[in-house]
Amino acid sequence: MIRETKNILVTGGAGFIGSNLCHYLTKQNYNILCLDNFDDFYSEEIKLNNIKSLLNEKTFELIRGDIRDSKLLNKIFENNKIETVIHLAAKAGVRYSILNPTEYFDINVNGTLALLEVMKSNDVKNLVFASSSSVYGNKNGKLKETETCNKQISPYAVSKKTAELLNYSYHVNFKMNVINLRLFSVYGKNQRPDLVIHKFFNQISQNKPVEIYGNGKSQRDYTYIDDIVEAIYNSILYLEQNPNTYEIINIGNDKSISLLQLLTYIKEASQIERIESITMEAAKGDVEITHADIRKAKKLLNYNPSVSLKEGIKLFYDWFKTEKI
Numbered sequence: 237m238i239r240e241t242k243n244i245l246v247t248g249g250a251g252f253i254g255s256n257l258c259h260y261l262t263k264q265n266y267n268i269l270c271l272d273n274f275d276d277f278y279s280e281e282i283k284l285n286n287i288k289s290l291l292n293e294k295t296f297e298l299i300r301g302d303i304r305d306s307k308l309l310n311k312i313f314e315n316n317k318i319e320t321v322i323h324l325a326a327k328a329g330v331r332y333s334i335l336n337p338t339e340y341f342d343i344n345v346n347g348t349l350a351l352l353e354v355m356k357s358n359d360v361k362n363l364v365f366a367s368s369s370s371v372y373g374n375k376n377g378k379l380k381e382t383e384t385c386n387k388q389i390s391p392y393a394v395s396k397k398t399a400e401l402l403n404y405s406y407h408v409n410f411k412m413n414v415i416n417l418r419l420f421s422v423y424g425k426n427q428r429p430d431l432v433i434h435k436f437f438n439q440i441s442q443n444k445p446v447e448i449y450g451n452g453k454s455q456r457d458y459t460y461i462d463d464i465v466e467a468i469y470n471s472i473l474y475l476e477q478n479p480n481t482y483e484i485i486n487i488g489n490d491k492s493i494s495l496l497q498l499l500t501y502i503k504e505a506s507q508i509e510r511i512e513s514i515t516m517e518a519a520k521g522d523v524e525i526t527h528a529d530i531r532k533a534k535k536l537l538n539y540n541p542s543v544s545l546k547e548g549i550k551l552f553y554d555w556f557k558t559e560k561i
């Protein structure tokens with residue numbers, strides 16, 4: 237059966253996750269509107285490079301603009317019959333939110349609210365939102381979606397939790413069809429330069445010691461970008477088939493690895509015998525451990541992470557070498 241072509245709005249589509257998603261969706265039967273304001277969190281050049289090969293595609297349109305600009309959003313929704321919104325635009329980065337909480341709230345909370353309002357008035361129902369594992373705060377063991385999470389550590393995490401709650405309120409009051417995906421430490425091609433793995437490879441290639449925050453024992457559930465993209469795609473399909481949904485779903489790799497273990501994988505992939513490191517004071521805002529319980533994602537989204545950390549780091553390094561070395 238040939239599926240009808242549908243219009244998807246991807247906010248933050250030029251960023252790390254957004255660009256990978258846009259590349260994937262152009263190969264499926266979708267028209268993509270990519271809304272991005274090229275926020276100064278990292279360089280515009282990197283983001284333009286992420287999507288440059290899409291700019292000639294007939295099914296891809298880049299709209300430069302801000303999610304807080306309701307006038308622009310209204311125009312986009314009035315001129316295009318949008319089926320689903322993938323809302324990735326945000327000020328990302330846990331640590332920086334400690335330094336600039338106001339901006340994080342303005343973009344992540346007010347921006348989400350502006351988007352919900354325009355969706356409501358244009359009767360667009362389907363929303364996939366990029367939430368974060370950071371909403372769980374400091375907890376041990378595998379994190380389940382039913383866990384109470386009222387003790388976020390960083391303003392970033394609070395902004396994500398608040399946006400989830402706004403989505404819930406619009407689901408209840410206006411029948412918005414929502415999936416909040418709680419993403420766990422995403423890495424891979426086009427990864428943001430501030431994130432570990434990319435940051436480590438940058439430091440190594442510049443012959444600088446890698447910076448280990450704290451004692452190196454903090455753990456993360458690193459998840460490869462292709463698995464994340466597939467989860468987002470399956471969420472789009474889920475919403476298309478299940479009206480009046482509200483779900484929170486973890487998307488992780490189901491393996492939690494310490495920073496020091498991560499370094500051994502990086503050593504292996506890069507075949508560098510000795511990697512110098514320096515210890516930095518543990519960063520404010522970071523949690524100790526994340527580890528996703530992904531049973532709900534398996535059940536609802538048919539999610540099965542297929543890239544191990546070892547393979548993923550190798551894939552990342554192959555990309556990094558062509559881009560940077």
Ligand SMILES: NC(=O)c1ccc[n+]([C@@H]2O[C@H](COP(=O)([O-])OP(=O)(O)OC[C@H]3O[C@@H](n4cnc5c(N)ncnc54)[C@H](O)[C@@H]3O)[C@@H](O)[C@H]2O)c1
Pocket residue numbers: 247248249250251252253254271272273274275276277283301302303304323324325326327328329343347366367368369418419420421422423428
């Ligand atoms: N990367 C991760 O490990 C991770 C983990 C959990 C959640 N998330 C969430 O996933 C989403 C994407 O993250 P990413 O790592 O790709 O980050 P990113 O910074 O690469 O992408 C975000 C994009 O949003 C754009 N943007 C920022 N403010 C905007 C605004 N006001 N209007 C329009 N566009 C704006 C930026 O220019 C950028 O291109 C974010 O919401 C982030 O919080 C990411």
